[in-house]
Amino acid sequence: MKYGQPIYKKCCFCDSPIEVLPLLEGRHTGSILWSDGFMNSPMMPKQEIIAKCDHCKEVVWLIDLENMVIEADNQAVKNKITRYTALNEQELFAIIETEHYKQLPPELQVYLRVEAWHIGNKERRGKTETQAFSKLERENMIALVALLDLGDPQSRVMKAELQRELGEFNSCIEILDYLFDPQFEPIVAKIKEQAELKNINIIKVFGK
Numbered sequence: 061m062k063y064g065q066p067i068y069k070k071c072c073f074c075d076s077p078i079e080v081l082p083l084l085e086g087r088h089t090g091s092i093l094w095s096d097g098f099m100n101s102p103m104m105p106k107q108e109i110i111a112k113c114d115h116c117k118e119v120v121w122l123i124d125l126e127n128m129v130i131e132a133d134n135q136a137v138k139n140k141i142t143r144y145t146a147l148n149e150q151e152l153f154a155i156i157e158t159e160h161y162k163q164l165p166p167e168l169q170v171y172l173r174v175e176a177w178h179i180g181n182k183e184r185r186g187k188t189e190t191q192a193f194s195k196l197e198r199e200n201m202i203a204l205v206a207l208l209d210l211g212d213p214q215s216r217v218m219k220a221e222l223q224r225e226l227g228e229f230n231s232c233i234e235i236l237d238y239l240f241d242p243q244f245e246p247i248v249a250k251i252k253e254q255a256e257l258k259n260i261n262i263i264k265v266f267g268k
């Protein structure tokens with residue numbers, strides 16, 4: 061794992077320089093892939109695209125912020141350097157309720173909903189007993205099913221998995237009836253097998 065030199069993004073609310081460490085090199089060695097598509101990758105930490113500014117606590121799209129150049133001798137600006145914190149499930153749901161969300165391109169709407177789904181699934185992965193989804197979680201999953209495009213194989217797999225977790229086993233199996241590239245075979249086989257067993261739990265596809 062190798063990080064590059066920090067880059068600074070100007071918070072659009074408080075002007076603080078937000079420090080971002082770009083990941084230059086990561087590996088999927090030792091990763092675990094789960095049926096919901098989430099991957100635990102100790103050697104490939106996630107790079108956030110939306111987060112809370114640690115200084116003003118406002119939510120910012122890191123990808124949209126202006127870059128800042130900080131001169132080595134500018135101590136006043138250096139003192140203002142701050143970091144950011146990833147959003148939690150409640151914060152993601154709160155954004156999804158806003159007007160701002162409705163104006164986002166579909167891929168970012170999908171991103172926010174997948175993030176919320178994956179965070180909620182954290183305690184469920186690998187468990188044999190079923191932990192029911194909350195009303196908000198279910199609503200999010202149903203909205204995600206509607207947003208995901210069947211033309212894209214990765215979205216198709218995700219949509220099938222959502223249907224399985226929602227207990228819509230026939231729909232799940234139907235969606236998976238498609239000629240996938242070999243790279244999708246392990247996850248498709250697992251999801252299908254579990255749908256046939258009428259199991260909604262999140263299961264491991266590979267890794268230990």
Ligand SMILES: [Zn+2]
Pocket residue numbers: 071072073074075076113114115116117118
């Ligand atoms: Zn800020």
